[in-house]
Amino acid sequence: MSLDPNYLEKFIRATEVAAYGAYLQVGKGNKIAADKGAVDFMRNEFNKIDMNGTIVIGEGEMDEAPMLYIGEKVGTKRGQDLDIAVDPLEGTNFVSKNLPNSFSVMAATEKNNLFTAPDTYMEKIAIGSNLPKNLLDLDNTVEQNISLLAEAKNTKPNLLTACVLKRDRHNKIIKSLEKMNVNIKFITDGDIAGAISVVDEKSTIDIYLGVGGGPEGVLAAAALSCLGGQIQTRLVLDDSQINKAKNLGIKDLNKKYNIDEIIRGDVMFCATAVTNGDLVDGIVNEKDTFKASTFALHKDKKIKKIITNIHKK
Helix, strand or coil: CCCCCHHHHHHHHHHHHHHHHHHCCCCCCCHHHHHHHHHHHHHHHHCCCCCEEEEEECCCCHHHCCCCCCCCEECCCCCCEEEEEEEEEECHHHHHCCCCCCEEEEEEEECCCECCCCCCEEEEEEECCCCCCCCCCCCCCHHHHHHHHHHHCCCCHHHCEEEEECCHHHHHHHHHHHHCCCEEEEECCCHHHHHHHHHCCCCCCCEEEEEEEHHHHHHHHHHHHHHCCEEEEEEECCHHHHHHHHHCCCCCCCCCEEHHHHECCCEEEEEEECCCCCCCCCCEECCCEEEEEEEEEECCCCEEEEEEEEEEC
16 A cells, blocks of 8 residues: 555655755754754644644653653544654754755654664665665675675776775774775765765765664655665664663564665655755745745655745744
8 A cells, every 4th residue: 555645745844844944044053943843833833734743763762851762652643644754854964054954854664564673773774776776784794785786786896986985993994995986075064965975866875884873764765765776784773772772573683684674665755955955955045935846756656856945934
């Protein structure tokens, strides 16, 4: 069963008003206020939608309000039973410092079709479309994965470009890439956009790899599922998060998840830019209105579009 196509327009509106809620804090140096603005606007919009929604990928646990927390019920309780993943503000630092590539992001599937995980770190490796299924593996060395990808693309490692989040924890990965003369594009935050870049026709990125946020990994998987890309992930859990994972029904804590285990069936994905981004332009503020641009996907309907809407304040 597919998602009701009428939901896409409503989800686009939810990310657009959330992006505007964050935009009100652009350049003010307060990332907490920016995140709260996005959360409040998104929650308010979700609760107008005729759906029986459950947040399964959110920003934290129930006691960490005002986040859209894991397990929170949203919608009017009429309509389809949906699982929802959210990152109301991807790139809080970008908004607080008025830097590019901050987004409001969400994805939705039918109930029980979206991977549920605690708000933790996650190993990720993502590649684009038209490649052999499950080509790469997190248990391979960087050198092995790069060699496999180069062979599949009929090219050489030094002609590939890898996207990596610039963190000390990735020094070993970076050294391996440099040893193979792979081109590296570093990002400072925003690894949803980083992972999606592997399927962006305007991008030169061939592979995204490293450890980033778990919610961001699931949201990236939603977009990649719509666009024929691949991602493999594995949770990175400290002692305090192991019980949370077990409580969510995760039995094998070291399991590697391929894209069809993270996203099952139909999925919708929306990403609205707060500040100008590689995917779409950011919020444009006018006296009585604001203009918002969204990258929107619906897997079953094969919808891939960039849409710009004007909203009254």
